Every structure is written in structure tokens, then in C-alpha cells.
Amino acid sequence: MTNCDANLRIGSWSELKAFAQPVRIAVFVNEQKVPLEEEVDAMDEQCVHVVAFDHAGQALATGRLLPDGHIGRMAVLKAFRGQRLGSLVLSALLDRARQD
Secondary structure: OOHHHOEEEEEOHHHHHHHHHHHHHHHHHHHOOOOHHHHOOHHHHHOEEEEEEOOOOOEEEEEEEOOOOOEEEEEEOHHHOOOOHHHHHHHHHHHHHHHO
């Protein structure tokens, strides 16, 4: 897969939680051993989220834009790293930040 094959969705936590949260848990909790109670926070409800999907609709990468303009919780599933998905998510978040 190349970055041209990824579809991005931008939305609220209520719209994208079902896709973003499993990616974040896989990367932060399972891989990096961040405690679940630290990874999940109340800021998600206030953030704009971006999720990158493959052609089959599988979520591969995610990130969030906080109300103060900071970007965080960037995560790409291990099997899909090195394919510029993180760059795509980051670009979408930066574009959104410029709009606000």
C-alpha cells in the first residue's frame, strides 16, 4: 500500500472513536506499555481526530488536534509504518489547525 491508497476521515471522537481507539491501544498500550488509564483521557471529546483507512476500511493510523492547537496521540499500526501514513495524518491535522 502507498499513501495514495489511504482514505482520511476527519471528525469528532464520537464519530471516529471506534476506529481511532483500537489503533491507539495497539500502539500505546500493547506496544509501548502505556497504562490504559493514561492513554484514554477526557480530552478526546474536545479534539478533532483524523483516521487513515486502507481500501478495505481498516483503520491504520490516527492523530488528534487539541483545542489549543497541539497535535498528539499520533499512532500508526506497526505493520503499516514507513508508508507515509503518519505524514498524511499530520498534514490533515495541520491543515485543520490552520482553518480554526
